[in-house]
Amino acid sequence: MRALKRAIGLFMLLSVVLTTASLQAQEQRKKSGVIQELEKAIAGRENEPAEKVFKNIKMLKGIPAIRVLRIMENGFSPALGVKCTFCHVKGEWDSDEKPEKETARKMMKMVGEIREELKNIVDEKATINCYTCHRGDVEPALRPKK
Ligand code: HEC
Ligand code: HEC
Incomplete structure (x- = not known):
């Protein structure tokens, strides 16, 4: 039981970290996307x-x-x-x-x-x-x- 709880906790922590990371990556892409467009122009x-x-x-x-x-x-x-x-x-x-x-x-x-x-x-x-x-x-x- 305790091991299961620990596994669930770890899974949730991991998904929060992964979501934050991918949001940050998305933000980065969006920003450089604007600059890339302007560079192209x-x-x-x-x-x-x-x-x-x-x-x-x-x-x-x-x-x-x-x-x-x-x-x-x-x-x-x-x-x-x-x-x-x-x-x-x-x-x-x-x-x-x-x-x-x-x-x-x-x-x-x-x-x-x-x-x-x-x-x-x-x-x-x-x-x-x-x-x-x-x-x-x-x-x-x-x-x-x-
Ligand atoms: C000597 C200090 C100083 C320097 C250097 C400076 N600023 Fe400021 N700036 C201020 C202060 C103080 C305010 C007022 C902030 C406030 O209380 O609303 C301000 C406000 C601003 C605002 C208005 C923010 C708003 O709420 O509308 C902009 C935009 C801005 N600065 C851009 C710049 C840019 C771009 C540069 C570089 C070219 C720059 N500042 C350099 C001191 C400075
Ligand atoms: C603190 C205010 C401020 C921020 C933040 C800012 N800009 Fe500017 N931007 C200016 C000002 C002021 C000018 C005009 C400069 C001048 O008159 O020489 C300008 C001019 C420009 C121009 C030239 C437009 C034209 O045709 O005259 C482009 C393109 C531009 N900015 C893109 C961006 C991009 C992309 C970002 C974000 C990565 C950005 N700016 C962030 C203040 C800002």
Whole structure:
């Protein structure tokens, strides 16, 4: 009887672990799927200036188009701990409908200004980015987390 209970317990634990793992894998696939689609859409034009390849670039002008996708995927999203749709209307990447997108532009400007100021305070190498404040959160912390 006890052995049976233990076997059932083990089975349930295993299925929870497996479900969580497969959900995570699904999430991963979905996310990289969006990026893959966008990569396909700009294929052959990866190194052209971002503003020529995309429709509504105001801040990230002059950098290769592919870098915009890398910034979105590896910079903004993980820095704030959010999905693309925190700032974007799904599938309408050029739309400015979500106020968070405009806020992100203002944040980019602020980061540029802080970087300039840092050079005067410390040295040329000193820098910050979105993660410096956000640390995977929409709201930067004001005190150490317990
Ligand atoms: C924190 C906000 C934020 C997040 C999160 C974010 N983006 Fe963006 N995205 C922006 C901003 C701001 C711009 C415009 C940049 C500019 O004006 O130079 C932009 C521009 C873009 C563009 C160019 C669209 C066009 O045609 O002008 C694409 C494509 C894009 N993002 C895809 C993504 C994808 C995919 C993700 C998720 C992996 C993502 N973004 C996550 C803020 C965000
Ligand atoms: C110097 C610190 C600092 C840096 C660097 C910084 N942020 Fe922020 N950001 C904040 C603070 C503080 C808030 C306000 C959070 C709150 O209390 O709602 C904020 C808010 C935001 C919001 C609005 C969230 C909402 O609830 O609507 C977005 C979007 C954002 N930041 C994006 C960015 C991006 C993208 C970068 C990098 C380009 C960045 N931030 C860099 C401090 C920073």
